[in-house]
Amino acid sequence: MTLLIADRTNGIYPSKIREVLEQASALKKQGVEVADFTVGRPDFDTPEHIKEAAKQALDKGFVHYTPSAGSLIFQEAVCSRYYEDYQLQFEPSQVIATVGASQAIYSALQGILNPGDEIIAPEPMYVYYGGLSFLAGAKLVSVPISDEDEFIVKAEVLGKYITPKTKAIILTSPNNPTGQVIDKETVVKISQLAIKHNLIVIADDIYDKILYDDVDYLPIAKAPGMKERTIIIGSFSKTYAMDGWRIGYLIIPKELYKGIFKLHQHMVSCPNTFVQIGAAKALTDSQNCVEDMVKEFDRRRRLIMKFFDENMISYVRPKGAFYIFPSVKEFGLDSKELCMHLLHEARVAIVPGSAFGAAGEGHIRIAFSASYEEIEQGMERMMTALNKLRNK
Structure with missing residues (x-):
């Protein structure tokens, strides 16, 4: 029997992060100690x-369906948190509870993009943006940024990529994989660009509480005129160490809500009911647990930067998330080759920069979401291996 598969599956690709993770897991099964800096998830237990x-x-019987958009308790908790943190006023009827941020992004892109549309994203970028845009029939237009720009996209550069086909811009700040935070001035300039060209902005804000160096963070939805044209992607995976709970949300402008909601409803009857209750508690209770986690991430960040400084390896100081994206161009291997070399030579698993687009080549992504001790041991082995390459 001939099995028929949809053509669209040929236009998307497996995650290159998972490729490295699988090889690292195979070594661990053989009893090899591997410092794993691949997957971006907190190593903390859920509070x-x-x-x-x-x-x-x-115990109270929250085991049945909620409305497709989520329980009112959950929706109100999302609105309460945004008002407390950013003085942004949303209505519960603008919130959709999703099965993690990935489903939220998929729903948003399917809801706004038509075949032939273009969506712009700075690169390096999250690994699935291209595939998700393709599945919506649209073209993802990459705007390359580099360490020379501190991995911050300039509004005037972004503007050069806008065409009559452009429908939206997707921004991730703090960024995965670079750890950079778009400064307030640039956020305002990008918002002016979106208004001028009547574009939607998808704000993938899942790291918005993981910030360092007293960075002055401005969510683009708060910029003048942007609340009405910004779709916010939220998640509990990073902020509250709830990655296995698979819960996230969308906050959608009223004009766009109905269409995106219908798509969501066709995909998910509703997210897990009792998980929504736990997520609402996360948002409405004390945020000390988040602050404590960020302090520990910062301690790990400073440890990694110390290793790079002492070994004169170039990097852009990350201001958010839990990633650092150093340059490895001097070592004479492409980023994937170098990652494979470090996995077998230093027993350290990291992700090649090329996994995040062509602009990421020449870099590697290190997630400092492993323990301080594992980072310390892994970085020592990594520096030894890199210095051997340097001295060849």
């Missing part, structure tokens, strides 16, 4: 008060 809220929800 106890969040787990307890979900347990109580189960």
